[in-house]
Amino acid sequence: MADYKSSELLRFTTAGSVDDGKSTLIGRLLYDSKSIYQDQYDQIKKTSERMGEAEINLALLTDGLKSEREQGITIDVAYRYFSTPKRKFIIADTPGHTQYTRNMVTGASTANVALILIDARQGVVEQTKRHAIIASLLQIPHLVCCINKMDLVDFSQEQYNKIQEEFEAFAAKLDVKDVHFIPISALLGDNVVNRSKNTPWYEGPTLIYYLENVHIASDHNFIDVRFPVQYVVRPYSDEFHDYRGYAGRVAGGVLKKGDKVMLLPSGFTTTISQIDGADGEQEEAFPPQSVTLQLAEDFDLSRGDMIVRENNKPEVTQDIDLMICWFSSDHQLNENSKYTIMHTSQEARCVVKKIRYRLDINSLHRDEENIKVGMNDIARIQIRTTKPLFADPYRTNRITGSVILIDEGTNNTVAAGMII
Amino acid sequence: MNYHINHLKELEAESIYVMREVAAQFENPVLMFSGGKDSILMVHLAYKAFYPARIPFTLLHIDTGHNFPETIQYRDELVARMNAKLIVGSVQESIDSGKAREEKGFNASRNGLQTAVLLDELEKGKFDAALGGARRDEEKARAKERFFSHRDEFGQWDPKNQRPELWNIFNSKHFMGEHFRVFPISNWTELDVWQYLAMEEVPLPSLYFAHERSVFERDGVLLADSEFIPKKPEEKVFMETVRCRTIGDVTCTGVWKSDAKDIEAIIEEIATTRMTERGGRTDDKRSETSMEDRKKKGYF
Numbered sequence: 001m002a003d004y005k006s007s008e009l010l011r012f013t014t015a016g017s018v019d020d021g022k023s024t025l026i027g028r029l030l031y032d033s034k035s036i037y038q039d040q041y042d043q044i045k046k047t048s049e050r051m052g053e054a055e056i057n058l059a060l061l062t063d064g065l066k067s068e069r070e071q072g073i074t075i076d077v078a079y080r081y082f083s084t085p086k087r088k089f090i091i092a093d094t095p096g097h098t099q100y101t102r103n104m105v106t107g108a109s110t111a112n113v114a115l116i117l118i119d120a121r122q123g124v125v126e127q128t129k130r131h132a133i134i135a136s137l138l139q140i141p142h143l144v145c146c147i148n149k150m151d152l153v154d155f156s157q158e159q160y161n162k163i164q165e166e167f168e169a170f171a172a173k174l175d176v177k178d179v180h181f182i183p184i185s186a187l188l189g190d191n192v193v194n195r196s197k198n199t200p201w202y203e204g205p206t207l208i209y210y211l212e213n214v215h216i217a218s219d220h221n222f223i224d225v226r227f228p229v230q231y232v233v234r235p236y237s238d239e240f241h242d243y244r245g246y247a248g249r250v251a252g253g254v255l256k257k258g259d260k261v262m263l264l265p266s267g268f269t270t271t272i273s274q275i276d277g278a279d280g281e282q283e284e285a286f287p288p289q290s291v292t293l294q295l296a297e298d299f300d301l302s303r304g305d306m307i308v309r310e311n312n313k314p315e316v317t318q319d320i321d322l323m324i325c326w327f328s329s330d331h332q333l334n335e336n337s338k339y340t341i342m343h344t345s346q347e348a349r350c351v352v353k354k355i356r357y358r359l360d361i362n363s364l365h366r367d368e369e370n371i372k373v374g375m376n377d378i379a380r381i382q383i384r385t386t387k388p389l390f391a392d393p394y395r396t397n398r399i400t401g402s403v404i405l406i407d408e409g410t411n412n413t414v415a416a417g418m419i420i
Numbered sequence: 421m422n423y424h425i426n427h428l429k430e431l432e433a434e435s436i437y438v439m440r441e442v443a444a445q446f447e448n449p450v451l452m453f454s455g456g457k458d459s460i461l462m463v464h465l466a467y468k469a470f471y472p473a474r475i476p477f478t479l480l481h482i483d484t485g486h487n488f489p490e491t492i493q494y495r496d497e498l499v500a501r502m503n504a505k506l507i508v509g510s511v512q513e514s515i516d517s518g519k520a521r522e523e524k525g526f527n528a529s530r531n532g533l534q535t536a537v538l539l540d541e542l543e544k545g546k547f548d549a550a551l552g553g554a555r556r557d558e559e560k561a562r563a564k565e566r567f568f569s570h571r572d573e574f575g576q577w578d579p580k581n582q583r584p585e586l587w588n589i590f591n592s593k594h595f596m597g598e599h600f601r602v603f604p605i606s607n608w609t610e611l612d613v614w615q616y617l618a619m620e621e622v623p624l625p626s627l628y629f630a631h632e633r634s635v636f637e638r639d640g641v642l643l644a645d646s647e648f649i650p651k652k653p654e655e656k657v658f659m660e661t662v663r664c665r666t667i668g669d670v671t672c673t674g675v676w677k678s679d680a681k682d683i684e685a686i687i688e689e690i691a692t693t694r695m696t697e698r699g700g701r702t703d704d705k706r707s708e709t710s711m712e713d714r715k716k717k718g719y720f
Contacts, residue, residue, distance in 0.1 A: 005426055005428070005615075005619065006426055007426055007427050008424070008426065008427055008430075009426075009427035009430045009431070076564045076582070077564065077584075078563045078564050079556045079563055079564075079606070079607070080557075080563065081556070081557045081607075081609045083427075083609075083611070087427070088427040088609075088612070090607055102584055103584070105584075105586070106584045106585060106586055109586040109587045110586075110587060110588075217423070217424055220423075222423060230437070230440050230441065230444060231440040231443055231444045233470055233471075233472070233473050234473060235472045235473040235474070236473070237472070237473075237474075239472070240472045240473075243472060243473075247440050247469070247470075248440075249433065249437045249588070254423065276471070278429070278432055278433070278436065278468045286423040287423075288425075288430060288433050288434070289425065289429075289433050290432075290433040290434075290436040290437050290440070290469070292471075303444050327584055340593070342589050342591065343589075344589075345444070398587065399587060399588065402586065402587045402589065403589070404586060404589045404591060406591055406593055411591070411593035411594060411595065412583060413583045413584055413585075413586075413591045416584070416586045
């Protein structure tokens with residue numbers, strides 16, 4: 001067995017509908033990496049037989065709830081796990097239809113990699129574009145287009161190249177940095193875990209090789225120091241009588257013992273006197289570590305405040321422009337509506353000052369006329385908050401650049417927002 | 421530049437973050453402690469999250485009365501070591517007072533009765549968050565569970581009405597009487613838990629390691645011979661070298677033939693096994709959707 005102590009964690013999201021073979025692909029990854037257990041296999045075999053299916057339906061592995069199976073749909077993000085000796089993988093498996101944009105956004109929010117499935121017979125369709133737009137909006141660092149069902153087009157290189165060109169032409173309009181293409185057959189296993197003999201013209205990696213080796217160490221921001229104070233640790237014990245530690249998860253940059261830092265919103269400066277990590281004292285802290293900082297001087301610092309560097313601060317502002325995805329089916333987003341806003345460890349209220357446009361996620365068209373924003377719509381809005389937030393553009397930091405809006409009447413999360 | 425952490429340290433950082441969110445966002449959180457490895461992991465992580473302060477959560481054990489004796493001993497030692505506060509909700513008391521009625525028959529289990537006692541204790545203690553050690557890889561109804569899982573005033577889980585969870589932002593807003601179940605180790609797999617417990621050298625109950633025990637077989641699962649499980653005439657007791665993969669109530673926790681005497685041997689065993697750990701749980705075998713059905717009613 002490989003050394004688990006050096007294995008990395010990679011999160012990826014898969015978007016697509018049943019027709020794309022998404023469930024089959026996930027089933028294939030789990031099956032070929034030996035992550036399906038005998039009793040799970042027996043159970044889906046039993047279910048497949050009961051439903052009168054000729055073969056074992058690997059898709060059943062990913063269809064969780066009774067209510068979903070009855071309707072033959074997936075209503076939510078499901079998380080799957082598998083590992084190879086090199087990496088542990090978390091799959092956020094999301095359904096791909098328009099009405100599930102919110103699920104795709106949810107799954108994409110924490111992903112390092114997005115897998116986009118394209119049916120080799122159909123090429124780039126509306127749904128492909130929608131997935132790519134969401135991956136770009138959510139700034140997923142790496143994109144993999146799995147051109148699936150290659151067996152149904154006789155593993156044609158010509159068809160593969162045509163689809164790749166089609167996608168690249170479209171992606172040129174998006175903000176995506178790293179795109180890969182892999183010809184696969186999820187059903188037969190070609191280029192998923194095992195290299196295919198049917199695609200001698202393809203010289204790239206198999207899907208699993210790509211997932212095991214894609215460079216994700218730089219997916220975090222290691223430049224701009226951002227430490228949102230999450231919780232203040234005060235032991236009130238004799239032994240640690242004067243201990244006051246600021247607990248949080250490093251959202252950006254590298255913090256070192258002895259570093260001079262600035263506290264927001266007060267603007268005071270001090271130095272880091274000690275960093276307590278999960279295994280005791282450490283010299284430095286970086287994303288995504290959870291640590292507790294001690295400062296040289298006592299200041300009134302609490303949850304919602306942020307520790308940064310004097311010459312590298314986020315914008316301290318009450319007026320914020322956001323791209324949002326609207327989640328609520330109960331009501332639409334309206335100008336002048338008020339919501340609770342959560343941003344890092346901060347919480348405030350906000351009012352929607354202006355809806356600038358609604359983004360058509362099939363065509364990228366910015367609609368400034370029809371700005372009715374309903375469930376699953378993406379829109380650009382301007383808000384004003386009751387107190388300043390310490391905001392970064394989402395492009396530079398996915399943690400300090402993201403917010404959620406909460407309806408004060410129902411307590412529901414009604415929107416995900418990315419700071420522009 | 422080499423700022424790498426391995427997957428176990430990343431999972432640890434995530435769980436600590438979630439626990440701190442709970443401490444910050446709720447007024448009166450409780451940590452559900454079963455005595456199993458997942459809740460031992462939870463306590464270990466909570467200790468790290470708030471060190472050098474005490475764990476800011478009360479521990480709650482729902483005691484079916486049908487325990488492996490080793491579990492209670494381990495629990496009491498842990499509570500003393502952590503200087504934690506423990507509440508025990510007793511299923512036996514609930515039966516004695518007539519609030520709950522015992523199941524009858526050979527497969528009788530107090531597993532279902534735990535739910536009523538749990539909800540009772542949550543209400544009595546006015547807890548607004550209950551931290552649990554459930555993992556998404558355990559069972560398919562759990563694969564869609566949130567970190568912060570909203571429960572209505574009846575403690576029920578509505579899979580269709582869960583809040584989307586984005587990035588690391590958790591919405592804990594709730595009305596009076598409602599509460600949250602929080603699952604900080606959602607993203608850990610069984611193997612991760614063992615690898616981490618090995619790496620951290622966390623002491624574990626002896627039940628997890630191979631030992632000689634008198635057992636009998638029922639529906640292909642080995643069960644520990646215990647006064648709490650009535651045996652059918654054809655069920656013969658014999659000695660076997662076994663260990664538990666999960667620890668629950670004696671009546672529904674299967675034991676496994678195993679020679680794994682230490683944690684590295686367990687990791688090796690799990691990495692090569694072909695059965696899920698809940699494959700030995702007779703409570704899950706009642707029907708294909710038994711976990712989903714129980715969760716809706718307010719089970720862990």
